[in-house]
Amino acid sequence: MIALGILLALVLLLVVFGLLFRLQILTSIFSGSYVRQVGLSNRVNAILMLVFMVVGMAAFAYSFIANFDKMNPPIASVHGLHTERMFWITMIIIGIVFVLTQVALFVYSYKYQYREGRRAFFYSHNNKIEVIWTVIPAIVMAGLVFGGWKEWTNIMGPAPANSVELEIMGKQFNFLVRYPGRDGKLGPINYRLIDATNEFGFNLNDQRSLDDFTAGEVHVPKGVPVLLHIRSRDVLHAVYSPHFRVQMYAVPGMPTKFWFIPTKTTDEMRAQTGNPNFNFEIACNQICGRGHFAMKSTIIVDEPDDYVAWYAQQKPFAEQNPDVLAAFKNKKTPVIEEVPAATTAAPAATEKAQAAL
């Protein structure tokens, strides 16, 4: 019944609009403005141009300032602070260009609106001014490129030797985390060894794998370089952690990496933001299916001592799953023979291919 009422109201509204429209046409025919090319509406539109610019820019500025804190959650990595500075410098430059060009556009539109008897200025080109406004953007761009390039090479350069290493593996729809254990070496894995227990595809025939451990969330120490090895076991995912300015795709068949230095512990951030529930989050940022929007993990940044203590408490995967280990020992897993070739060759080959691209 209500739906019918709404429908009826809509229809009546449309009829009213239709009638108003016809009425408008009829009056304009009688007043003669129907055939005139430039009438009152030209002036109205010109004024609206000015109004739109003034009100629009004021509203833009107001909402930008009002939302400024919300759009700038605190940053907690060394390179993040650098890129943040560059971001706002670039924003200021483009902000200036934005205001200048929009003001010129709307003010010219208003100022040079049609006037009876005036004639536009026949002005087809001016090489000098065109060269100027080609060269200036080129110089500004060159500056921005240079700054960006320097920062980019630093961020993407090799991780320092003292980096803490760990691996994040994306799968539908969560992130798996593993650490290299006491030997500091991540053992080889193979996707053919994956099953419900061995989610990573550990090859426990390899010495390096025996002390590797998995974790429910990422723990990293503050102030120390952290090197993330990133991979996926099904579709594309992306490891995205906005507070650290970290983002890298997780690609099946092609391991990727990203390193950063966290500058604040989780506790420090909780104190700073006044939010006791604060956590550094990893969000999946590459469409991956039904659960994409809820595919997340947590990064806990500890004081270095706490980190070491936490690390020491962790039990290797092999120790926690003796039956898996036993299966490997008994060579019951038929694909084992293929493993060494596949695991050692594949990453090296893809990395080479990557370099060649």
Place this chain on the structure above:
Amino acid sequence: MAATNIPTGGAHAQEAPHVQHHAAGDHHDEHDHHDQHWLFKHVFSQDHKVIAKQFLISGIAWAFIGATLSTLFRIQLGWPEAQLTWLEPLLGRWVEGGKLNPEFYLALVTMHGTIMVFFVLTAGLSGTFSNFLIPLQVGARDMASGFMNMLSFWFFFVAGVIMFISLFLETGPASAGWTIYPPLSALPQAIPGSGAGQTMWLVSMALFIVSQLLGGVNYITTIINLRTAGMSMAKLPLTIWSFFLTAILGLLSFPVLFSAALLLIFDRSFGTSFFLSDIYIGGEALNHVGGSPILFQHLFWFLGHPEVYIVIMPAMGIVSEVLATNARKPIFGYRAMIGSLIGISLLSFVVWAHHMFVTGMNPFLGSVFMFLTLIIAVPSAVKTFNWLATLWRGNIRFTAAMLFAIGFVSLFVSGGLTGIILGNAALDIQMHNTYFVVAHFHLVMGSSAFFGMFAGVYHWFPKMFGRMMDEKLGYVHFWLTILAAYLVFLPMHYVGIAGFPRRYYAYTAYETFNQFGDLNTFISIAAIMAFFAQFIFLFNFVYSIFRGRRATENPWNSTTLEWTTPVEPGHGNWPGAIPAVYRWPYDYSKPGAPEDFIPQHIPYSQTVSSNLPYEKEME
């Protein structure tokens, strides 16, 4: 391939003396046309004007479908907690217990992107105006091959039918994003939309590419070979230059998408491993080894990036034309405008990997693509400054088309500038795939291309349908649309700076992203307003076709050749001889001329009072 009874006099008219001679023959051909069966006159027509209208009307239909999809997902984003049971009559079982199915949400964003980018802004925009304006503005009777041109539309039509049917599949349409990155798009185990929906998407796209190539070859050939006497390349309107370069981009880049689609079809159906490797899904390890998902991205963006220029360049051309006409001024820096179009076209082929900075691609490549990407800002800046200089000291008539052209420049600037941030690899680490990107491209190529399209429709409607659109409704349409466009996309930058990932069904799972709920509601309200504002246009468009005020031959006092045709030009465009061309297309407000415009076909000998010193010798 032109059917025998279609006069393609343009080629002959290259030699001015022959023009008169051919006129008689043309009259004869015109007569033949009246005897055609209506089916061949209005449906399977080879007349470029009819084909253009077919593209336009299909484009409008697709635009409403695409906009409906976006309204649906904006409802989800704006009110994530709401009960959507009332959508059940429309969506059926995609609403489960009052909640939108998350996989269907992904299908909605995927199809919205696909439809808008390809079916509306490529076929609807370039298809309409390249078809309509190229023969009319270069002075040709029709396209080089009317038959191929007709095929171009019907391939597009069939592609559309397939895509439309895929919306109603039980497993849903393609859902892996409009960029259809494998492995997600290759594995039905990963998402149901990658089953039959993705297959139909790929088949539809393959046909669409065929349509684009048939059209593109025609546009290029017509512009090169069928220009009327005196119409040198340096006298072409900027619309034609933009259509010309757009067609070249399409011709060079669409085949690469075709190859990517073909390889993906092989991976999906024939067990190859071009894009797949080391995958464990649905409880089993797949046999694919050695492929690279990143390879697909290279192939996709090799089309995908030129594609955004395929979308925007025709709009640039239309806007240049509309601005000059209604400012009553020559376009400022005509040659610089052509130069910057050529610059953009060349550069557009070497920037594709800026979509891939954080895919694990070699960082050195990232540096190279950052450099090339930021260079492309220079020709874009030149174009903007030239448009502003065109308005400067003009005598502006605010027709609906002019309003949209000015709106185009505003949106293009707003959206283009943030490209400087995204093109910077170091900054893109944070911004990649966030709403900042969504805001950027919706302003710079989405909204502004739509504005270019609206400008074109309002401006050339009189020549298409012989009637005028209602100006007042056009004004209301414009002001509502530009307001809504900014209200939707400016706040999206804020959300993006905060790091909101795109293609998220809801943000409630995250501590980091659960702020800004109110802003998302605001954006959704503005988006719905934008959607409803388009019905004003639809009404105006349909009403004016049948009952609009009758147009005159040259209602905007414009200089280009299409305005020398009769109010409703028949097949062949000019009843008599094709006019020859003597001057550039922008002789507006020339000092000494009696009127404020001198059409291209007026020889200098008739305009002695206004000729510039170097034009004296051409009298």
